[in-house]
Amino acid sequence: MKTPAPPTPAAAPREDEDARELEPFVRSQDAVELQAALWATRRHEGLDPTQEAAFERWLAEDPRHGEAYEELERSLDHVRDLPDADVQSLKAGLDLHESMAGTAVGPPTDRLHPAGPSPRLASPGRRAWMLDLTRLFPTVRTAAGVAALVGGGWLGWDQGSRQPTYARTFASERGQILGIDLPDGSALQLDTATQIQVSMYRQRREVRLIEGQVMFSVQGDAAAPFDVLAGSTRVTVIGTRFSVRHTRAGLDAGKTVVAVEEGRVRVGGVHRAASPEASGDGAVLTAGQGVTVRGDGRLGAIVSLPADGVGAWRAQRVSFSDTPLAEALAEFERYAHTGLVIRDPSVGALRVGGSFDLRQVGLFAQALPHMLPVRLAPQGAVTVIAAAK
Structure with missing residues (x-):
């Protein structure tokens, strides 16, 4: 055309x-x-x-x-x-x-x-x-x-120019990792239970992350910056590889987590017209860095990430570090029904750490009594994680 x-x-x-x-x-x-x-x-x-x-x-x-x-x-x-x-x-x-x-x-x-x-x-x-x-x-x-x-x-x-030349909604099912190739040459990987809206305009590209987490490999185009909108957060890039997480349950629920594998991105408020070279509010992340943004848009401290710390879910793994047990269990639930429940808030507040296979929730459950003062108590169709007697 x-x-x-x-x-x-x-x-x-x-x-x-x-x-x-x-x-x-x-x-x-x-x-x-x-x-x-x-x-x-x-x-x-x-x-x-x-x-x-x-x-x-x-x-x-x-x-x-x-x-x-x-x-x-x-x-x-x-x-x-x-x-x-x-x-x-x-x-x-x-x-x-x-x-x-x-x-x-x-x-x-x-x-x-x-x-x-x-x-x-x-x-x-x-x-x-x-x-x-x-x-x-x-x-x-x-x-x-x-x-x-x-x-x-x-x-x-x-x-x-205010109307998108390309607009699609994509959603992955529970337990599914979905690959998406965009018309501009960018590639996306959607984690489990993730929903996004993609809109491409003549002078900009935009992905709105409704729920879940996505790994982005963005095709560089200086004339059309690439924005990711997640909650109160805007992430703007020219060309790079990075992940954005924004979920209602599991790790960092209600927050937005940005991690950069390659290149750099600018993270700021969703209403700001961001650009990678802009100054002012927000933060620029480079390879091996990450930041968590609260629900009100305030940025936490920039942290360094291990070499395999960006998008570990692509390898079906999850890492916990001093994570409340209830939050860790909610993360497993994002991928599949675990059959595990916690009814005692004091048990849910216990902290866990380690790296686990998201496909092996049974092994995670079996390891819990060895890591924490808990026991597994089968009750009908579920297993209750209860305080050890």
Whole structure:
């Protein structure tokens, strides 16, 4: 699919400024007519089969959609028939505000509008330019419609850049490790009972970790940073290998744990526009480092990790270090039903340590009486871990 070239990173501040300037304009437009204009832009540039199907669904959602789209197409026929030189003059008007800030802004229009451009106050911006289009082409119902085609697809790009080019939800089952290959070349491994939402945009990539833990191998792309959102935490990278854990049960329940195997990442608050080079709040982790983020977004101390300490679950192993027994048991339960229960809080508070095979919960249970003052008491379908008599 042919799409307008995305702006370079250096142009991002201008795009942000333009987006803010256009916001009142966009809000003033009829929502259906604006959607029709955006679809016109995308169809003019070319749609793949998936996008064409989405367009057909949009048409089928409401009779007004088809009516708005057909009216827009009819009203813009004469715009498409303009000589190339006139179209280029109109397009040039989009960028005049860069060099004419504080002066009247608009494309050269004398040949297009016999009466000449209408007098107006100085207004250096794309919004003023688009409003002028309604004067130039009074038969077109919305300035957005004209800008969509004459403006080189800028409005379609601005709105389209906020829509994902790829969006999928993935979930692994209990006890399953699921491998995912993304279209950008990145590879993900989902641990047991993990759910993620993947969204890829023209200038950024985003994975929202709803539950579980994931090992990321990110394909580097300086023009499209990769963000992982987990609870109150944002992890931003360019290209690296790292794991993120965010679970409601088991180890570090309610917290987010980030561990870097290769490269570096920046960890900070989810609402901050993070970048690996940014300064300010947050922390930069390099290979062999990890950090735990509390539920309120506060970062703990950066810790050093053993060589095999990142994503040990990929080898079906788990390590406990001074871990409450109840928390250790909850971690095993994430992978499979253990048949073990703790009914005495004082027993659940006992501390355990060591490395265990997640597939051998029976061996873990058998080792407990040798490590702690507990006993195993079968009661019907479960085995109670109780205090030793």
